[in-house]
Amino acid sequence: MADSSPFVGAGARRRLAPALVVPGLVIIGFVALYPLVLALLDSITQRDNGQSPYAWVFDNPVYLKIIWRTIVTALIVAGMCVLVGYPLAYVMATTRSARARSVLLLLVVLPFWTSFLVRVFAWLILFQPDGIVESVLQPFGFDGAILGSVWAPRIAMVQLLLPFMVLPMYATMRGIDPSLLRAAESLGASPREAFARIFLPLSLPGVGAGCLIVFIMSLGFYVAPALLGSPTTSLVGQAVFQQVGTLLNFGRGAALAAFLLAITLMVLGIAALMRRLLGSRTSDA
Amino acid sequence: MNDSSAARGAAIDLTGLRRQYGPVVAVDDVTLSIEPGEFVTLLGPSGSGKTTTLNLLAGFEKPDAGRIEVGGVDLSRTPAHERNLGVVFQNYALFPHLDVAANVGFGLRQRNIDRATRTRLVTQALETVDLAGMGHRRPSQLSGGQQQRVALARAIAYQPPVLLMDEPLGALDRKLRDQMQLELRRIHREVGSTVVFVTHDQEEALALSDRIAVFNRGHIEQVGTGIDLYERPETMFIATFLGESTIVRGTVEHDTRGTFLAVGSARLRVAGTLPAGSRAGVMVRPERLILSKDQPDDSREAIEIDVLEEVYLGSTRKFALRLPDGTEGLVREAVTTASAVRPGDRAWVSWRTTDGVLLPEGELAAPDEDESAP
Amino acid sequence: MRRPGRLLVWAAALFAVLLLIVPTLIVIPVSLGDQASFRFPPSGWSLRWYRQLVEEPAWRTTFGNSLLIATLSALTASVVGTAAALGLRRFLRSINREVVRSTLLIPLIVPEIVLAVGLYSFFLKIGLVGTLTGFVLAHATLGIPLVVTTVTASLAGFDPNLERAAASLGAGPWMTARRVTVPLILPGLLAGTLFAFILSLDNLVMSLFIQTPDLSTLPVLMWSSMTRDTDPTIAAAATVILLTTTVVLCAALTILGRRTTTERGPLL
Numbered sequence: 036m037a038d039s040s041p042f043v044g045a046g047a048r049r050r051l052a053p054a055l056v057v058p059g060l061v062i063i064g065f066v067a068l069y070p071l072v073l074a075l076l077d078s079i080t081q082r083d084n085g086q087s088p089y090a091w092v093f094d095n096p097v098y099l100k101i102i103w104r105t106i107v108t109a110l111i112v113a114g115m116c117v118l119v120g121y122p123l124a125y126v127m128a129t130t131r132s133a134r135a136r137s138v139l140l141l142l143v144v145l146p147f148w149t150s151f152l153v154r155v156f157a158w159l160i161l162f163q164p165d166g167i168v169e170s171v172l173q174p175f176g177f178d179g180a181i182l183g184s185v186w187a188p189r190i191a192m193v194q195l196l197l198p199f200m201v202l203p204m205y206a207t208m209r210g211i212d213p214s215l216l217r218a219a220e221s222l223g224a225s226p227r228e229a230f231a232r233i234f235l236p237l238s239l240p241g242v243g244a245g246c247l248i249v250f251i252m253s254l255g256f257y258v259a260p261a262l263l264g265s266p267t268t269s270l271v272g273q274a275v276f277q278q279v280g281t282l283l284n285f286g287r288g289a290a291l292a293a294f295l296l297a298i299t300l301m302v303l304g305i306a307a308l309m310r311r312l313l314g315s316r317t318s319d320a
Numbered sequence: 321m322n323d324s325s326a327a328r329g330a331a332i333d334l335t336g337l338r339r340q341y342g343p344v345v346a347v348d349d350v351t352l353s354i355e356p357g358e359f360v361t362l363l364g365p366s367g368s369g370k371t372t373t374l375n376l377l378a379g380f381e382k383p384d385a386g387r388i389e390v391g392g393v394d395l396s397r398t399p400a401h402e403r404n405l406g407v408v409f410q411n412y413a414l415f416p417h418l419d420v421a422a423n424v425g426f427g428l429r430q431r432n433i434d435r436a437t438r439t440r441l442v443t444q445a446l447e448t449v450d451l452a453g454m455g456h457r458r459p460s461q462l463s464g465g466q467q468q469r470v471a472l473a474r475a476i477a478y479q480p481p482v483l484l485m486d487e488p489l490g491a492l493d494r495k496l497r498d499q500m501q502l503e504l505r506r507i508h509r510e511v512g513s514t515v516v517f518v519t520h521d522q523e524e525a526l527a528l529s530d531r532i533a534v535f536n537r538g539h540i541e542q543v544g545t546g547i548d549l550y551e552r553p554e555t556m557f558i559a560t561f562l563g564e565s566t567i568v569r570g571t572v573e574h575d576t577r578g579t580f581l582a583v584g585s586a587r588l589r590v591a592g593t594l595p596a597g598s599r600a601g602v603m604v605r606p607e608r609l610i611l612s613k614d615q616p617d618d619s620r621e622a623i624e625i626d627v628l629e630e631v632y633l634g635s636t637r638k639f640a641l642r643l644p645d646g647t648e649g650l651v652r653e654a655v656t657t658a659s660a661v662r663p664g665d666r667a668w669v670s671w672r673t674t675d676g677v678l679l680p681e682g683e684l685a686a687p688d689e690d691e692s693a694p
Numbered sequence: 695m696r697r698p699g700r701l702l703v704w705a706a707a708l709f710a711v712l713l714l715i716v717p718t719l720i721v722i723p724v725s726l727g728d729q730a731s732f733r734f735p736p737s738g739w740s741l742r743w744y745r746q747l748v749e750e751p752a753w754r755t756t757f758g759n760s761l762l763i764a765t766l767s768a769l770t771a772s773v774v775g776t777a778a779a780l781g782l783r784r785f786l787r788s789i790n791r792e793v794v795r796s797t798l799l800i801p802l803i804v805p806e807i808v809l810a811v812g813l814y815s816f817f818l819k820i821g822l823v824g825t826l827t828g829f830v831l832a833h834a835t836l837g838i839p840l841v842v843t844t845v846t847a848s849l850a851g852f853d854p855n856l857e858r859a860a861a862s863l864g865a866g867p868w869m870t871a872r873r874v875t876v877p878l879i880l881p882g883l884l885a886g887t888l889f890a891f892i893l894s895l896d897n898l899v900m901s902l903f904i905q906t907p908d909l910s911t912l913p914v915l916m917w918s919s920m921t922r923d924t925d926p927t928i929a930a931a932a933t934v935i936l937l938t939t940t941v942v943l944c945a946a947l948t949i950l951g952r953r954t955t956t957e958r959g960p961l962l
Contacts, residue, residue, distance in 0.1 A: 055781025066835040070812030122706035153932040255805020292808040400861035407862035413855035427863035
């Protein structure tokens, strides 16, 4: 009987392994991988009036500017997320009150699960001409429209992506043994020095992981810049959308998307390399 | 499954078992016969193949060659869940989402035993391990020792003819471990199953087993009772792995009066024999050695050594020696016999000819890396 | 940290929390205003935008579509993703495992707008644009990596000896899956499924490409309304979504929190 059963013993289980991942691979291959590769290949061979879409991007200062603006925006958003999120993650990780920790955690996770669209829409209301944000800023000498400026989407993106920064930082900080800080203090370090020389360096992997996620998510962001920015402050995501969705120029859309993909993969590669280098250094010590 | 056969243990026959992981041979030609109801321990350093052998027996892994028979039935190709063996895991492997009673009843439910009988057998198994009334607790609410008992109860609940245990006491502290050893002996007597027990702790092996199979590098080095292994080791590995030993090395010589071991200028009489000219050693247990300032008379074998150190251990006193070939040896003497030697002395160490075991030169056991060594 | 330092850190943390929570709440008063404007505070109060939300067929239809698509795609992602996570740990060669794992995570790593470019031209060719199948496949693709990740995380704390123990007690592979493996990964599985559901419900970018006037989703309708005119009906819809998410998440945390004894639930 055992031999006729399709699921006998460890050997059969091993043979079953590929079968279990096949549906996932098929769907992702069919919906994501194959169309993407196809679109990129098409974009390489396509010619508009004898011009390749890649040459078109390079010849067009507007699009180079857009790519550059996108990278700068992603860097600024990641940096601001660190500045705003680090103290929060620190308090969550180090507070002795379990109640405070779980309340803070809930307040970080709640927006994480809340519709992006709803949260972007809230910023649209806040940034209205003569709306709340403008009336708050007026006494500080700010005049002009915030909606449509390059900063409107950036501020919204910081708020939207903050949980993706706080959660990895928190996870790393929770793993730091508090007795390390006590040890540093017993060796003569002031609490401030103990923080700077022990806690901060140990929390950096979490900061790095958070920055990676936030940076990559910012690169491809469409909703916030499209709603809160203006055509003159457009990012790559909007440009791709315009080419493919509005102009139906798949070649140029794919060429722009290829830049986005290339930057993403490059950043991931650098991150993997850094992790390996840092990992080997700490294990040598 | 019928009750009368299950209540008794089954014989186990392993023949020529082999298991390879890529180029690494984890188990190499293991052959072992175990009597029904016997308590056999697989003992060996980590990575010696004892756990792999147990996994092959349990059906968690498939042998590349060899046969596994339990009660005369070939199980080599039977999947684990059809083997009807009881297994106790090192880290207990209790199902965290089930309470104690459901854990213990898992195997019974799998055998479609009716609810009433199941309840009775679960209660009975929990009573056997002294956990009566704990059925509604979750595993996470129990202490390590209690979890260990639940794991045991789960394995014996359906009265399997064979119980396999993989370092079941490894995670317990010393005191609890000693207590559980006594319990295991009692439970073994009560349920009557054949037990195959894996451990790297030689004291535990000696305390529990009818017989011990010592593993080294994937094969069985020697099988025997504790006394066999301690008093009559067959290889240098066994001699150095199990208990303490002092080994005097030299070259084997023969003449009309018998076999000798030439050590420097000394010729030591030995029991047993090996080919002349081969390198060999005489192994003597430290408690059978005597230290003296002067050379003892001809009735004892003796060599001259340097005394390095003396350690007071309560009931005994231990001396570290420098042997003629530069290796170190040990002498253990009762504190009541006060020999006059002191560290730094040149002295004699001697033994009765029959206390020495002649062994061919061979691999030594690595010194025990953990605290479980006696 | 000395006292003043500690106080400063807490103040900064409080600022971050307020930034996370408070701005979103603006949709609530705006949804209750009586004028067709996004002014705050509103000049008067009314429930007219909620009436509009319930009565206008476009909102009802797209909401129904969104629920159907989210349910189907979350179920697909849940089954397919769980199977994949279970299959992943059975690979013997780690290189194969890592290649398969990376492939499964592609939808999570590659920006959605990039995926949408390929998807749109491909779906146009094979006629999946504007179809339920097209929506479900696209959204399930985004959900699969989430389920793979959460289930893999629950499997990380999973002692493989538990499955061996079940086998030694007489349970075959199916029984072991039913009575041991699935119950133990259930929190991760539910969290991943819920995640995939919400992701689908909120998806805009891919949906903008797949939608047609005949078949559209709630976020697409909200988006076109947002970008076109000043209609507080969106604020009413946003308020409903906001409250529903909060209630569902709190309920899920309570239920899952009771199931798992760990300090942190799988949702956090």
